[in-house]
Amino acid sequence: MNIQIRKFYYGDIPEDTAQVGSNHSTTNENAWPLWEVFIRSKQGLDHKHAGSLHAADAAMAIENARDVYTRRQEGVSIWVIESKHVHASNPDDAEMFYEPASDKIYRHPTFYDLPDELKHM
Amino acid sequence: MMNENKLVSSTLQLADSALILGQRNAAWCAHGPILEQDIAITNITLDLIGQARNFYQYAAKLMNEADNKNETEDTLAYFRNERDFKNYLICELPNGDWAQTILRQFFLSTFQSLLFEKMMQSSDTQLAAIATKSIKEIQYHLKWSSEWVIRLGDGTEESRNRILAAVDYLWMYTGEFFIPAAYEIFNAADLQQDWLHHVAIVFEEATIPFPAENQFMQTGGKTGMHTEHLGFIIAEMQSLQRAYPGAEW
Incomplete structure (x- = not known):
């Protein structure tokens, strides 16, 4: 049994799953490309991934992001990038990527005795 | 007194236009x-209704002070009749397709951006304050709708045909902005050249041929002479308050 779980963000239902189980062509040539949206909040120093949306071009993507993700004053700066330009690590590589780090707790700076005068560490 | 009536009517005109387009x-x-x-x-709808509320609240205040009435933003929106509404005709026209809705928004936002800039300098501090608050919203509406006009005009054959049809349909409703009604405290006639200039820039980018000069223009909205469409909008918009006066969420 092959169970596939995929995570979708608000507004992001990829065309390739729109007609699961049918024989129809699942590619919609007229669909606008997908964009990933990053928002920096007023207090934040970094842009955080907010979700994704569809837009015909970068200008429209920024405006859509403004309308969809900053309506409630969530941010003061927007980055967008077309989703196809994002390269992701392969889940199949998880073991060799991440597990070797799990038994190397000495990489955390937790074995030092800090002087009391030192704050905010 | 005469001036005050003018101020009230002008404020209602601005409120009605924002409300009806918002609706x-x-x-x-x-x-x-x-x-x-x-x-x-x-x-954009919510921005427009927000503008309408500000204008209605101010109009109600002026009316109550002058005549000891009991108007509120709600009575002005929900208990006035078709002939009392002073909105531009273009606001009440049917939505049509996306191109028609976009182009109408573009025409009105272009005009509003010019008018509200002028209103910001008004000696009436309340109107100046409303204009100052609204102009940022309007600038975004203008950017958004301008880009859509360009996208549709310079897009596919289908989108181009639709925006050209929308120009044909809507153009005769754009002259009304600049023909002053007797009560209007802001003379918009001198904004016409700027408006035409800005529209021409966007149309050129969109490869939309500019309409010929001196075409027939519809008028009447500002003085309550509306198209057949407004009655239906008002019937729907007011039905709840007419049936249950004073109903609240």
């Missing part, structure tokens, strides 16, 4: 061509 645009909610644009047009 029209609101019909796109859940019907937009794509989710993101559905949210965009709905945001």
